[in-house]
Amino acid sequence: MxxxxxxxxxxxxxxxxxxxxxxxxxxxxxxxxxxxxxxxxxxxxxxxxxxxxxxxxxxxxxxxxxxxxxxxxxxxxxxxxxxxxxxxxxxxxxxxxxxxxxxxxxxxxxxxxxxxxxxxxxxxxxxxxxxxxxxxxxxxxxxxxxxxxxxxxxxxxxxxxxxxxxxxxxxxxxxxxxxxxxxxxxxxxxxxxxxxxxxxxxxxxxxxxxxxxxxxxxxxxxxxxxxxxxxxxxxFSPSATELEWAEKILAAFALPENAGKGVITLEGRMVERLHAEMAERTVAIARAAVPAAAA
Structure with a gap:
């Protein structure tokens, strides 16, 4: 989508x-x-x-x-x-x-x-x-x-x-x-x-x-x-902190050792696959917003 x-x-x-x-x-x-x-x-x-x-x-x-x-x-x-x-x-x-x-x-x-x-x-x-x-x-x-x-x-x-x-x-x-x-x-x-x-x-x-x-x-x-x-x-844009955390979540779930896992620990926090889905949207919104703002 x-x-x-x-x-x-x-x-x-x-x-x-x-x-x-x-x-x-x-x-x-x-x-x-x-x-x-x-x-x-x-x-x-x-x-x-x-x-x-x-x-x-x-x-x-x-x-x-x-x-x-x-x-x-x-x-x-x-x-x-x-x-x-x-x-x-x-x-x-x-x-x-x-x-x-x-x-x-x-x-x-x-x-x-x-x-x-x-x-x-x-x-x-x-x-x-x-x-x-x-x-x-x-x-x-x-x-x-x-x-x-x-x-x-x-x-x-x-x-x-x-x-x-x-x-x-x-x-x-x-x-x-x-x-x-x-x-x-x-x-x-x-x-x-x-x-x-x-x-x-x-x-x-x-x-x-x-x-x-x-x-x-x-x-x-x-x-x-x-x-x-x-x-x-x-x-309505993700803050720099939110974007940084979202990118960390995606990077962590992309590691081979986390393939197939539903829950991982990241910097002392429990992170679920649903958080990865939320992170994908956060990153996508941040990237998609740049052209419209700059046009």
Missing amino acids: QIRPRRSVLYMPGANVRALEKAKSLAADALILDLEDSVAPDVKEVARERVAEAFRTGGYGPREVIIRVNAVSTPWGKEDLKVAAELGPDAILVPKVSFADDVYEIGDKLDMLGAPDHTKIWAMMETPMGILNAGAIAAARQAPAGRRLACFVLGTNDLAKETRARIVRGRLPMITWLSTTVQAARAHGLDVIDGVFNDFDDMEAFRDECLQGRDLGMDGKTLIHPSQIAVANEV
């Missing part, structure tokens, strides 16, 4: 030509070219055309490019999906996924529209029903129509709106929802990207929320401003 860093996932408004161009020079791991929340209803069609032109022009380098479409139930959703399928981005971000059937519906439509196999489905987890059904939604990837599902993206602003929970520092009202989503995703091999932090001038609070998301098991964070990229990249 290909390991891709998703430490920093930046929303770019689809109607803003300048933003779409600027994104090509930013050190974000992934870019979401947005046709939904950041685009006013009267410019939805314009945004779709601008996103299509920007994608075809290219220049985004090693960054993952994701197109967030409007829901198929809206006046713009079907055409958004049609154009996105033709473009073939790395993924299509689907809003307000609440049931496994939502994944199947999009998967079937992408197949019928001829979307390339590499175009995955990212699901916005932003409704109370979606959180309640997180396990079933994640399990949808086991079915043919859901095979494209690759990632959950938290929509914490929408969750706050729908539940009337307050957005407070530390996110105590949301901890259960965040953990539930991570648990469901990991049970079925999905990545999870944390929700946005709204006050992009408060970098201290933003860092704290990134640390919280990392400690909860998130792979990265969605961002609303380029100023947030560096902190997200730093927090």
Whole structure:
């Protein structure tokens, strides 16, 4: 399985030509070219055309490019999906996924529209029903129509709106929802990207929320401003100490005398094969993150 860093996932408004161009020079791991929340209803069609032109022009380098479409139930959703399928981005971000059937519906439509196999489905987890059904939604990837599902993206602003929970520092009202989503995703091999932090001038609070998301098991964070990229990249990258320890674990298990062993002792610590698997991911993320950050 290909390991891709998703430490920093930046929303770019689809109607803003300048933003779409600027994104090509930013050190974000992934870019979401947005046709939904950041685009006013009267410019939805314009945004779709601008996103299509920007994608075809290219220049985004090693960054993952994701197109967030409007829901198929809206006046713009079907055409958004049609154009996105033709473009073939790395993924299509689907809003307000609440049931496994939502994944199947999009998967079937992408197949019928001829979307390339590499175009995955990212699901916005932003409704109370979606959180309640997180396990079933994640399990949808086991079915043919859901095979494209690759990632959950938290929509914490929408969750706050729908539940009337307050957005407070530390996110105590949301901890259960965040953990539930991570648990469901990991049970079925999905990545999870944390929700946005709204006050992009408060970098201290933003860092704290990134640390919280990392400690909860998130792979990265969605961002609303380029100023947030560096902190997200730093927090969601393995530290030098973590990378050094991971490399030691892999080197130890690679020794002939440890071949076939499930448990070894390394520098006075018990280390299991599962730690070697974790170490492989740590090293892979560290290596894969370098090109995106340098581009």
